Amino acid sequence: MEFLKRDKGIKFILWTLAIIVCCACNKVNNATVILYDAPHEESASDDFDMFVNGKQVFVYQARASKFPINQIWPGYQRPIDQTEIVSFSYFDFEGEVEIKIIPKRKIETAEIRPKEFGINPKIENNTITFKISKPLQFAVEVNGYHRALHVFANPIPKYKIDKEDPKVHYFGPGIHDAGVIKPKSDETVYIEGGAIVYGVIHSENAQNVKILGRGILDASKIARNEAVNMIRMNNVTNVNIDGIILRDPHIWSTFLSNCNAITFDNVKLIGLWRYNSDGINLVNCKNATIKNSFIRSFDDNIVVRGSKSAYIEPYNIIENIHVENCVLWNDWGRVLEIGADTFADTIKNISYTNIYIPHFTSVAMDIQNCDRGHITDIHYENIYIEEPLKDSLIIGTTPIARNAWGKIIVLGVYESFYSGDTIRGNIDNITFKNIFYNGKNTPVNETSKDGLLAIDKNSGFKNYDLFIRDNIYYGDIEYNATGSSYIYLSGFDDSHGVSNIHIENFLVNGEKVSDLNAVGKNKFVRNVFLK
Numbered sequence: 001m002e003f004l005k006r007d008k009g010i011k012f013i014l015w016t017l018a019i020i021v022c023c024a025c026n027k028v029n030n031a032t033v034i035l036y037d038a039p040h041e042e043s044a045s046d047d048f049d050m051f052v053n054g055k056q057v058f059v060y061q062a063r064a065s066k067f068p069i070n071q072i073w074p075g076y077q078r079p080i081d082q083t084e085i086v087s088f089s090y091f092d093f094e095g096e097v098e099i100k101i102i103p104k105r106k107i108e109t110a111e112i113r114p115k116e117f118g119i120n121p122k123i124e125n126n127t128i129t130f131k132i133s134k135p136l137q138f139a140v141e142v143n144g145y146h147r148a149l150h151v152f153a154n155p156i157p158k159y160k161i162d163k164e165d166p167k168v169h170y171f172g173p174g175i176h177d178a179g180v181i182k183p184k185s186d187e188t189v190y191i192e193g194g195a196i197v198y199g200v201i202h203s204e205n206a207q208n209v210k211i212l213g214r215g216i217l218d219a220s221k222i223a224r225n226e227a228v229n230m231i232r233m234n235n236v237t238n239v240n241i242d243g244i245i246l247r248d249p250h251i252w253s254t255f256l257s258n259c260n261a262i263t264f265d266n267v268k269l270i271g272l273w274r275y276n277s278d279g280i281n282l283v284n285c286k287n288a289t290i291k292n293s294f295i296r297s298f299d300d301n302i303v304v305r306g307s308k309s310a311y312i313e314p315y316n317i318i319e320n321i322h323v324e325n326c327v328l329w330n331d332w333g334r335v336l337e338i339g340a341d342t343f344a345d346t347i348k349n350i351s352y353t354n355i356y357i358p359h360f361t362s363v364a365m366d367i368q369n370c371d372r373g374h375i376t377d378i379h380y381e382n383i384y385i386e387e388p389l390k391d392s393l394i395i396g397t398t399p400i401a402r403n404a405w406g407k408i409i410v411l412g413v414y415e416s417f418y419s420g421d422t423i424r425g426n427i428d429n430i431t432f433k434n435i436f437y438n439g440k441n442t443p444v445n446e447t448s449k450d451g452l453l454a455i456d457k458n459s460g461f462k463n464y465d466l467f468i469r470d471n472i473y474y475g476d477i478e479y480n481a482t483g484s485s486y487i488y489l490s491g492f493d494d495s496h497g498v499s500n501i502h503i504e505n506f507l508v509n510g511e512k513v514s515d516l517n518a519v520g521k522n523k524f525v526r527n528v529f530l531k
Contacts, residue, residue: 152294212241
């Protein structure tokens with residue numbers, strides 16, 4: 001680890017000693033490993049012990065969704081019996097390391113996801129052993145996906161931070177009750193490994209804001225109505241969020257609106273179990289990169305959207321947003337989402353590359369154009385998708401229709417519960433290349449007739465029936481979709497449709513899909529190419 005430099009020698013020595021107390025840097029077989037001690041107040045996992053190159057790593061706990069059951073925000077928080085405790089750990093390294101994981105229950109099966117990482121563990125004496133040689137984020141699942149262990153194997157950080165700099169909000173190892181942290185222009189929030197900061201970070205009308213470190217930002221001690229988002233930025237230019245862990249938000253974890261030049265790198269989101277706990281939301285933003293990150297969310301993972309309240313120049317055009325090399329576990333909703341509110345003139349030049357989806361629910365790749373936006377030039381490439389979760393499928397008291405779960409691609413133009421506009425837009429020039437799905441399209445809720453269910457209207461919430469429809473049927477596409485369809489395309493009318501959709505090398509369980517009958521679509525869809 002690169003220790004912080006002090007202006008005077010004695011300060012440097014004292015600070016170095018303090019850091020050594022809280023983390024350990026080991027070099028074994030030409031591998032460098034940095035481990036961080038957890039605060040004494042933090043409870044360790046009841047499910048796993050873990051070792052890296054023979055050194056024990058602290059295993060944290062977080063609450064996560066147990067079943068994909070959801071409803072409109074009812075004024076109270078999600079019932080605990082719909083959740084479970086999961087585990088996570090983190091460390092920094094370079095070189096090759098050996099990881100040993102000892103579950104505290106008997107191993108019947110053990111899998112490491114994403115499977116595409118090719119990590120094949122050795123299981124002996126109820127111990128899971130394997131090696132990795134590059135930074136990765138993955139889940140270790142023992143006897144199924146419940147109560148999984150999430151491992152965040154970080155690169156060694158390269159940045160240097162002076163904790164005495166007045167422009168640095170520094171949080172060292174230990175517990176901090178910080179409340180609302182408000183960085184201004186040219187300021188940095190630094191959360192050291194081994195730190196847990198109970199609070200949120202909000203910035204507005206600023207530039208050059210950084211949020212860095214290896215520690216944990218936890219929002220659980222702040223009430224939902226006091227500070228809803230863990231990271232909220234409005235009209236901020238040049239945002240850099242790197243390395244930290246976000247745990248237990250009350251609603252959308254990160255909410256950036258009217259922001260430009262944004263980078264998320266090696267950010268980990270865990271413990272998203274409450275209603276509306278999306279991962280990353282970019283609202284009327286430009287020039288953003290999300291890379292090398294892990295998100296397990298109860299609601300959409302990564303969302304690009306346009307809001308009526310953020311519809312101002314130059315952010316009436318949303319453009320140049322790139323997501324790459326991310327692991328996305330979805331416990332409800334959509335994984336890669338554009339919409340549903342699309343209040344922008346144009347949404348363009350968005351790419352998703354090398355995306356790994358170990359678990360998902362409703363839709364893997366989704367564009368819901370429910371406002372005026374012209375959505376064009378969207379590119380998906382090298383997307384690896386595993387089995388959808390099917391434990392329990394309910395919105396409010398309405399079971400999910402069997403045709404509406406585990407869809408790979410859904411593109412739709414329609415008026416919806418989420419619409420803030422009276423104008424409809426278009427979707428065109430969308431490319432999907434190298435899409436790999438490994439799973440079963442098993443029908444669910446067989447009691448439904450033709451995949452359609454009566455909508456529960458017991459809620460007094462305005463347009464509740466539209467909410468149910470849009471979360472089950474994606475507009476009106478249910479009328480011609482079949483149980484074997486993986487792709488739904490739905491236009492609004494002759495002038496507001498879906499066109500020029502290119503799908504190349506879409507494989508289901510290793511078999512290439514080339515029959516256009518596998519695509520569910522309505523009459524306002526034109527020029528679909530499947531090869």
